[in-house]
Amino acid sequence: MPRLEIRDLAFNGGAPVNLTIEPAECVALSGPSGGGKTMMLRAVADLDPHGGDAFLDGSAASAMPAPIWRRRVGFLPADSPWWYDRVGDHFPTVDNSALQTLGFEEDVLKWTVRRLSSGEKQRLALLRLLVRKPEALLLDEPTANLDPDSGARVERLLADYRDEYAAPVLWVSHSAEQAGRVARRRFAMKDGELREASF
Amino acid sequence: MTQAITLTPLDLSIAALLVVGLGVLGLPLRLRLTRQIFVAALRTTIQLLLVGLVLKWLFGAVNPLWLLLIALVMVLAAAREVVNRQERRFRGAWGFGMGASAMFLSSFAVCIFALTIVIRNQPWYDPRYAIPLLGMLLGNTMNGIAIGLDRLTQTAWQQRAILEARLSLGERWSEAVRQIRRESIRGGMIPIINAMAVAGIVSLPGMMTGQILAGSPPVEAVKYQILIMFLIAAGSGFGTIAAVSAGSRRLFDERERLRLDRLKET
Numbered sequence: 001m002p003r004l005e006i007r008d009l010a011f012n013g014g015a016p017v018n019l020t021i022e023p024a025e026c027v028a029l030s031g032p033s034g035g036g037k038t039m040m041l042r043a044v045a046d047l048d049p050h051g052g053d054a055f056l057d058g059s060a061a062s063a064m065p066a067p068i069w070r071r072r073v074g075f076l077p078a079d080s081p082w083w084y085d086r087v088g089d090h091f092p093t094v095d096n097s098a099l100q101t102l103g104f105e106e107d108v109l110k111w112t113v114r115r116l117s118s119g120e121k122q123r124l125a126l127l128r129l130l131v132r133k134p135e136a137l138l139l140d141e142p143t144a145n146l147d148p149d150s151g152a153r154v155e156r157l158l159a160d161y162r163d164e165y166a167a168p169v170l171w172v173s174h175s176a177e178q179a180g181r182v183a184r185r186r187f188a189m190k191d192g193e194l195r196e197a198s199f
Numbered sequence: 200m201t202q203a204i205t206l207t208p209l210d211l212s213i214a215a216l217l218v219v220g221l222g223v224l225g226l227p228l229r230l231r232l233t234r235q236i237f238v239a240a241l242r243t244t245i246q247l248l249l250v251g252l253v254l255k256w257l258f259g260a261v262n263p264l265w266l267l268l269i270a271l272v273m274v275l276a277a278a279r280e281v282v283n284r285q286e287r288r289f290r291g292a293w294g295f296g297m298g299a300s301a302m303f304l305s306s307f308a309v310c311i312f313a314l315t316i317v318i319r320n321q322p323w324y325d326p327r328y329a330i331p332l333l334g335m336l337l338g339n340t341m342n343g344i345a346i347g348l349d350r351l352t353q354t355a356w357q358q359r360a361i362l363e364a365r366l367s368l369g370e371r372w373s374e375a376v377r378q379i380r381r382e383s384i385r386g387g388m389i390p391i392i393n394a395m396a397v398a399g400i401v402s403l404p405g406m407m408t409g410q411i412l413a414g415s416p417p418v419e420a421v422k423y424q425i426l427i428m429f430l431i432a433a434g435s436g437f438g439t440i441a442a443v444s445a446g447s448r449r450l451f452d453e454r455e456r457l458r459l460d461r462l463k464e465t
Contacts, residue, residue, distance in 0.1 A: 047456055066454040071369030081360045
């Protein structure tokens with residue numbers, strides 16, 4: 001059962017951050033734009049130089065090659081770009097039931113990326129991450145561009161994934177309602193400082 | 200063998216009027232190139248006159264040490280030129296060092312190969328062969344490397360989000376940058392491939408033209424030109440591959456993070 005531990009993580013010149021997310025727990029992270037939420041996720045995913053360390057299931061990020069660490073802690077950026085022409089080329093494997101949960105037919109994999117709307121891109125970017133079976137999830141506003149129905153589908157899919165793989169989830173959200181729905185613990189990041197927020 | 204007609208300073212001045220005309224035409228068109236055109240034309244005149252004097256002296260003194268010194272000056276100047284042509288160059292010594300070492304390795308290796316194995320002149324460091332050969336190699340290698348590195352850093356800058364998304368999905372740095380590296384190497388090699396493809400049909404290469412003007416039989420000049428084309432293709436190709444590969448690696452750190460802060464902002 002993977003537990004995500006963030007120890008004295010220092011990034012962007014802020015105070016060191018400590019946070020432990022239990023297996024199958026979802027922690028919501030909110031705060032003003034530019035407050036450092038994205039920077040925190042990037043530091044956990046080891047995409048930026050940082051102080052401190054992060055541990056998954058007891059093993060330190062610094063003790064394993066960075067690509068392996070990143071594969072294990074799936075980071076979903078707020079704006080996920082596409083680089084091949086076809087949607088399917090970005091997918092190593094297919095998960096039909098997940099496609100259906102998000103409201104896609106299987107033939108979406110044959111589509112060209114240009115055909116996708118921004119909401120479709122966002123949902124498929126999540127799927128592209130989940131088929132790689134990360135043990136934890138670092139989500140940067142995964143429903144930001146979605147209509148309420150699609151947003152609910154994404155929340156359901158993520159809840160299923162979290163339960164099935166006992167994955168710790170760190171979810172950046174601007175919506176207090178969403179944070180209340182998906183997480184029991186909520187934190188706010190302001191001026192680079194992490195504080196537990198009460199409901 | 201007919202001797203080439205000697206050009207007088209007056210002949211060159213008349214030709215210079217064309218460049219002056221070009222610069223003046225640039226003013227109403229607001230090309231903002233007039234100053235650059237004049238500076239470049241002036242540089243060409245002074246540099247070539249100086250090198251003429253140096254060569255005249257060097258050809259009298261066949262000494263590998265002098266040759267090496269001149270060759271080093273040429274490589275350093277070419278490396279500086281590569282750096283100056285970068286829109287977003289690598290910070291610090293790397294920007295200069297990668298271009299310089301790639302150019303040094305590939306131009307010197309190809310040049311020495313040609314002198315000792317193909318041309319076999321005695322001694323191989325006779326500057327009458329070595330300097331023009333190295334000059335042509337360096338000039339073209341410099342272009343390839345400059346285009347390749349510029350393409351690499353520009354594209355990486357524009358595609359930062361893609362590179363980081365690929366790293367986030369667990370790709371190695373080499374997988375993430377593969378397409379950009381390939382396109383950059385292609386960009387650096389295309390000029391010489393095109394030059395080989397049209398040589399003799401569309402363009403008469405400068406060296407061959409020079410030899411013919413100086414009175415060489417055309418077929419002899421052509422054979423040298425073919426040799427030079429092959430050497431340039433190899434030299435600039437290997438140099439571009441080496442420089443772009445080193446540059447691609449330098450875009451990432453030991454934790455395989457994309458480090459665009461290693462590039463100078465424009």
